[in-house]
Amino acid sequence: MADKFAAYICSGCGIGDAMKVPQLEAIAKKEGKMAVVKSHHFLCNAEGVQMIKDDIANEEVTHICIAACSRRAKTEAFQFDGVAMSRANLREGVLWVVAAGKEHDEVRQEMAADYVRMGCAEVKKMKQPAGNVKESSSKRILVVGGGMSGMTAALEIADTGYEVVLVEKSGALGGMAANLWKRQPFKAPYAEAQDTGVAAMVARIAATPAIKVHLNSTIGDTSGAPGRFIIQVAQESGAVVEETVGAIVQATGFSTYDMAKLPELGGGQANVVDQAGLEALAKKANGGAIKRADGKEVKSVVFVQCAGQRDDTGTHLSYCSGHCCGTSIKQATYFKDQNPDIDTVIMYQDLRVPGMGEDFYRSAQQKGVIFSKSKASKVTGGDSCNVTFKDLILDEENNISADLVVLATGQVPNAGVDLEAWNPIVTAAEGGNEEAKVQRDAMRTTSVLKLNYRQGPDVPQFKHGFADSHFICFPYETRRTGIYAAGPVRRPMDILQSTDDATGAALKAIQAVENAAVGRAAHPRSGDLSFPTARLEGCTQCKRCTVECPFGAIDEDERRFPKFNEERCRRCGTCMGACPVRVISFENYSVDTVGSQVKAVSVPEEDEEKPRILVLACENDAYPALDMAGLARMTYSAFVRVIPVRCLGSVNTIWITDAMNSGYDGVMMMGCKKGDEYQCHFVKGSELAHYRMSKIGDTLKQLGLEPERVQTTEVAITDNARVVKMINDYVAELEKLGPSPMKGFG
Amino acid sequence: MTTANQNAVERYRNNFLKEVEANVEEGDMVKMCMQCGVCAGSCPLGPHWEHSPQKIFMMIRAGKREEVLSSDSMWMCTSCYNCIVRCPRQLPITHIMHGLANYAHRLGLAPKGQPTREFGTLFWNNLVKKGRVNELTLTIGHYFKDGIAAGIKTGLAMQAVGLGMVKAKRLNPMEIFGGHAVKDLKGFHAMVAKAQEIEAKKKGFTA
Numbered sequence: 004m005a006d007k008f009a010a011y012i013c014s015g016c017g018i019g020d021a022m023k024v025p026q027l028e029a030i031a032k033k034e035g036k037m038a039v040v041k042s043h044h045f046l047c048n049a050e051g052v053q054m055i056k057d058d059i060a061n062e063e064v065t066h067i068c069i070a071a072c073s074r075r076a077k078t079e080a081f082q083f084d085g086v087a088m089s090r091a092n093l094r095e096g097v098l099w100v101v102a103a104g105k106e107h108d109e110v111r112q113e114m115a116a117d118y119v120r121m122g123c124a125e126v127k128k129m130k131q132p133a134g135n136v137k138e139s140s141s142k143r144i145l146v147v148g149g150g151m152s153g154m155t156a157a158l159e160i161a162d163t164g165y166e167v168v169l170v171e172k173s174g175a176l177g178g179m180a181a182n183l184w185k186r187q188p189f190k191a192p193y194a195e196a197q198d199t200g201v202a203a204m205v206a207r208i209a210a211t212p213a214i215k216v217h218l219n220s221t222i223g224d225t226s227g228a229p230g231r232f233i234i235q236v237a238q239e240s241g242a243v244v245e246e247t248v249g250a251i252v253q254a255t256g257f258s259t260y261d262m263a264k265l266p267e268l269g270g271g272q273a274n275v276v277d278q279a280g281l282e283a284l285a286k287k288a289n290g291g292a293i294k295r296a297d298g299k300e301v302k303s304v305v306f307v308q309c310a311g312q313r314d315d316t317g318t319h320l321s322y323c324s325g326h327c328c329g330t331s332i333k334q335a336t337y338f339k340d341q342n343p344d345i346d347t348v349i350m351y352q353d354l355r356v357p358g359m360g361e362d363f364y365r366s367a368q369q370k371g372v373i374f375s376k377s378k379a380s381k382v383t384g385g386d387s388c389n390v391t392f393k394d395l396i397l398d399e400e401n402n403i404s405a406d407l408v409v410l411a412t413g414q415v416p417n418a419g420v421d422l423e424a425w426n427p428i429v430t431a432a433e434g435g436n437e438e439a440k441v442q443r444d445a446m447r448t449t450s451v452l453k454l455n456y457r458q459g460p461d462v463p464q465f466k467h468g469f470a471d472s473h474f475i476c477f478p479y480e481t482r483r484t485g486i487y488a489a490g491p492v493r494r495p496m497d498i499l500q501s502t503d504d505a506t507g508a509a510l511k512a513i514q515a516v517e518n519a520a521v522g523r524a525a526h527p528r529s530g531d532l533s534f535p536t537a538r539l540e541g542c543t544q545c546k547r548c549t550v551e552c553p554f555g556a557i558d559e560d561e562r563r564f565p566k567f568n569e570e571r572c573r574r575c576g577t578c579m580g581a582c583p584v585r586v587i588s589f590e591n592y593s594v595d596t597v598g599s600q601v602k603a604v605s606v607p608e609e610d611e612e613k614p615r616i617l618v619l620a621c622e623n624d625a626y627p628a629l630d631m632a633g634l635a636r637m638t639y640s641a642f643v644r645v646i647p648v649r650c651l652g653s654v655n656t657i658w659i660t661d662a663m664n665s666g667y668d669g670v671m672m673m674g675c676k677k678g679d680e681y682q683c684h685f686v687k688g689s690e691l692a693h694y695r696m697s698k699i700g701d702t703l704k705q706l707g708l709e710p711e712r713v714q715t716t717e718v719a720i721t722d723n724a725r726v727v728k729m730i731n732d733y734v735a736e737l738e739k740l741g742p743s744p745m746k747g748f749g
Numbered sequence: 750m751t752t753a754n755q756n757a758v759e760r761y762r763n764n765f766l767k768e769v770e771a772n773v774e775e776g777d778m779v780k781m782c783m784q785c786g787v788c789a790g791s792c793p794l795g796p797h798w799e800h801s802p803q804k805i806f807m808m809i810r811a812g813k814r815e816e817v818l819s820s821d822s823m824w825m826c827t828s829c830y831n832c833i834v835r836c837p838r839q840l841p842i843t844h845i846m847h848g849l850a851n852y853a854h855r856l857g858l859a860p861k862g863q864p865t866r867e868f869g870t871l872f873w874n875n876l877v878k879k880g881r882v883n884e885l886t887l888t889i890g891h892y893f894k895d896g897i898a899a900g901i902k903t904g905l906a907m908q909a910v911g912l913g914m915v916k917a918k919r920l921n922p923m924e925i926f927g928g929h930a931v932k933d934l935k936g937f938h939a940m941v942a943k944a945q946e947i948e949a950k951k952k953g954f955t956a
Binding site: 303344346348354364365368369371373374375376394396397401403 | 761762765766780781784804807808810811813838891935
């Protein structure tokens with residue numbers, strides 16, 4: 004079937020009053036070369052939508068451009084299966100943001116005309132994504148780690164009707180929680196420590212046929228992609244069992260911070276234990292009097308909070324592990340419940356009891372646990388332990404003796420290999436360095452997932468070695484599609500948070516296997532059927548796409564060409580932005596779809612004094628912010644032309660060059676916040692874009708252009724007022740610079 | 750072990766907290782303080798105290814018996830109830846402060862020469878004598894608490910007020926000879942004795 008193009012222009016919402024719609028129709032027909040051009044006074048109502056549907060059915064229209072509201076509005080009305088569609092934003096992008104009044108009629112009309120031209124140009128280059136359905140796709144889910152998070156995830160997945168493979172390193176399920184005497188209360192009235200519930204969960208797992216448990220086993224190798232992961236489960240005996248799964252939940256939990264690193268707080272000395280050590284003593288006592296290792300009954304105990312945590316000297320953990328205040332409160336009540344005369348002092352600097360922990364705190368106070376806001380500086384162990392501390396309320400140095408001292412050390416995530424350290428070693432090993440090869444192989448043995456990915460054997464880590472996840476928007480998503488981190492491997496947390504977390508990750512894993520089965524993208528472009536393809540005959544094997552992909556989706560084949568694993572791809576287009584020879588494209592988003600829009604804009608001559616500024620706005624945050632500016636009827640310069648991009652990382656520098664060559668006066672790029680506090684939906688996209696643009700200043704200078712003409716900015720979704728000011732300031736700045744010297748050469 | 754060490758060992762134990770719980774009005778709420786400091790920030794007399802309520806409560810938990818009971822803080826409370834209203838843990842701070850003052854007074858550990866304490870003693874002794882307050886003897890007693898010379902000086906300074914009150918029949922000079930009592934003075938004394946007996950029993954004092 005031949006492609007047939009149609010444009011539909013809406014004159015509703017006041018568009019028809021402020022703009023000359025017949026003129027826009029003429030432009031779509033003549034310049035946009037649309038076969039069918041129609042306008043409607045209310046395009047999104049049943050009649051308008053039916054008109055489009057009829058054309059698709061009867062006129063064999065395959066590509067449509069809808070010139071109406073923002074692509075973020077009326078998405079349900081304007082949903083047409085089987086056709087490629089572009090949206091020209093006449094309402095939020097023109098009507099609502101260009102100042103009202105006759106004196107602005109001319110620029111408003113020019114802006115609308117350009118958006119129609121751009122919409123038509125874009126749809127001409129688009130293809131309807133064909134999809135990526137696989138013949139067979141596994142819907143089983145692998146859970147790595149059999150602790151509280153892993154067991155919860157396994158049960159939740161099984162309860163939802165999916166099969167689970169649960170791999171646990173040790174000989175029994177339960178993890179850290181199995182070593183606890185009791186857990187912090189998680190049910191009203193939140194006053195007493197409760198049973199951990201581990202035994203009941205282990206029994207439930209044993210009674211669930213959909214859960215296959217591998218004990219004493221680790222992951223020997225992981226290859227493939229969502230829907231087709233092949234896992235080699237290495238058993239203790241040396242045997243290897245192969246499992247095929249569709250997604251992975253990584254619930255590998257935490258290790259306790261090594262007390263031996265805290266000699267000043269008595270780490271390693273007699274009768275100084277960490278919280279795990281106290282749990283062991285309490286378990287041994289089994290509800291009776293808690294005794295020390297030497298058998299003496301404990302009559303006084305001091306808990307030192309933040310031991311080796313929240314450390315600002317850079318020696319120990321710099322973060323707060325969140326659970327330890329509650330855990331110490333719980334442990335103090337072990338003593339008080341058994342014998343109220345036992346002296347229990349909790350030395351805290353800031354007591355943090357998240358959730359309903361405040362009630363538990365009160366309950367412990369009722370029982371007579373003494374809470375002292377103080378900082379311990381020295382602990383000595385022995386038969387009579389001694390704690391030197393500063394009382395921060397009374398502002399005085401003091402010391403106290405106790406039978407037992409408990410150090411509240413923090414959680415250290417078991418996230419596997421740190422890829423930041425891995426990458427240089429692998430590069431050296433590939434270069435033939437023998438020592439690096441040994442180092443690499445040793446490092447790989449410490450890996451949790453042993454991924455067979457170009458970009459390393461584990462999920463990338465963020466601050467402090469926790470698995471990187473988008474903290475605000477998609478906490479369970481790691482930077483490896485189809486692999487979800489749950490529990491303390493993701494951030495420090497207690498049991499209650501871990502079970503919530505595991506439930507969330509379980510649901511994400513189910514989404515992943517379902518999406519993989521039909522070739523749809525996972526978050527944040529969930530449902531997207533497009534995927535990148537590369538024209539390999541043009542590829543120079545520069546490896547930029549494989550290295551820069553934030554999600555490790557691209558491997559290299561034997562001939563060192565990029566090998567795309569569609570199921571791992573998030574469709575951000577960072578590879579497309581990276582490619583210096585522009586061979587990577589999506590069916591509905593490519594160098595051409597955007598490039599043709601850039602070129603479709605009619606750039607006025609120098610003497611018209613109407614500058615043109617190209618705004619490439621990230622569709623996740625910046626574009627909504629611009630829409631919301633429109634919604635709030637804030638006005639910005641009518642000289643800008645905004646093109647939404649999937650991620651700033653997908654911006655190919657050719658678009659900038661094209662714009663400059665076409666006589667644009669400036670290019671403004673709007674992406675999400677980058678760096679440690681990043682908000683980029685694709686994690687690295689914005690950062691990469693900023694980095695790439697920092698390099699094009701020289702190119703601009705060679706063209707005789709001022710580097711200021713290209714600006715890269717960070718915009719948050721709430722920045723609607725700020726974004727308006729940014730645009731207007733930038734337009735004023737460009738007016739000072741004067742028109743681009745490239746005008747007229749394009 | 751030296752005495753200093755002995756003190757240190759006793760610190761941060763429950764002994765004094767338990768003593769306070771047993772003997773001080775609403776003392777059982779002291780352990781519920783979460784050291785937020787809102788009371789300290791809310792007290793209109795804050796800058797004039799030796800220790801804020803927050804500190805007093807921490808000192809109790811730290812076992813600083815002598816320092817707590819000899820502090821002048823409890824005596825500086827004007828019962829404005831700002832702290833009670835604001836305390837997020839609903840501690841009856843004003844009541845506890847008065848309870849602590851009362852307990853320190855009974856033990857004889859309260860600060861000597863503390864004006865509130867002295868006036869309180871004067872007031873109580875005056876009251877129990879006849880079952881009612883004798884304003885003339887109370888005032889004179891108060892003026893002369895620091896000696897005859899100071900008493901005469903204050904008396905002369907207040908002369909005009911006193912004469913004015915006599916003229917307006919608000920003050921009877923004859924009250925200086927003991928004054929009149931409540932109707933059933935014997936019954937009143939019996940009532941006070943019984944109340945003290947009950948309190949002593951409740952707080953574990955041996956009279």
